[in-house]
Amino acid sequence: MKKAISPEYLELAKKLKKEEAEKLLSRMTGKLPRRLAHDELSREEALAIQLELEEERLNDWRSMMQKLKDEEAKKLAKEKAKALEQVAKAKAKAAERDAKVKAEAAKKEAKVKAEAAKKEAKVKAKAESKAAKENAKSAKLNEKATKTVVEKAKSSSPKGAGTK
Numbered sequence: 001m002k003k004a005i006s007p008e009y010l011e012l013a014k015k016l017k018k019e020e021a022e023k024l025l026s027r028m029t030g031k032l033p034r035r036l037a038h039d040e041l042s043r044e045e046a047l048a049i050q051l052e053l054e055e056e057r058l059n060d061w062r063s064m065m066q067k068l069k070d071e072e073a074k075k076l077a078k079e080k081a082k083a084l085e086q087v088a089k090a091k092a093k094a095a096e097r098d099a100k101v102k103a104e105a106a107k108k109e110a111k112v113k114a115e116a117a118k119k120e121a122k123v124k125a126k127a128e129s130k131a132a133k134e135n136a137k138s139a140k141l142n143e144k145a146t147k148t149v150v151e152k153a154k155s156s157s158p159k160g161a162g163t164k
């Protein structure tokens with residue numbers, strides 16, 4: 001069963017230059033060169049069939065290349081999404097670590113402040129205690145001095161000088 005020759009390819013074959021026609025004939029494979037040699041086909045018919053075959057092959061190749069490009073694009077998109085996910089996870093971990101470090105730093109700072117306040121309170125209490133002791137000692141000395149002055153005054157005053 002012979003394939004009908006497309007009139008548009010037959011027109012293209014007739015318009016080919018001699019050199020282009022020879023290149024096209026040199027690429028013929030299968031039964032086509034034999035059919036041409038046995039005069040089953042004219043030169044223009046063989047060229048038209050070869051043009052149509054090459055056009056089909058080119059379209060098939062383009063289709064296959066487009067599929068490969070699409071698959072590659074999907075693969076790259078998937079890898080990019082995975083990389084972005086990993087970056088997001090890393091950022092989340094880093095933020096978590098930063099929050100932890102800040103919390104620990106705040107905790108240490110609070111501890112240091114509490115210890116400083118505790119030491120300050122201790123020093124203040126010690127100073128107050130020392131001041132209280134000093135005041136008590138001064139009060140005792142004042143009391144003793146007052147007693148001494150009163151006793152001296154009693155002993156040095158004449159016995160009846162205070163009565164009239």
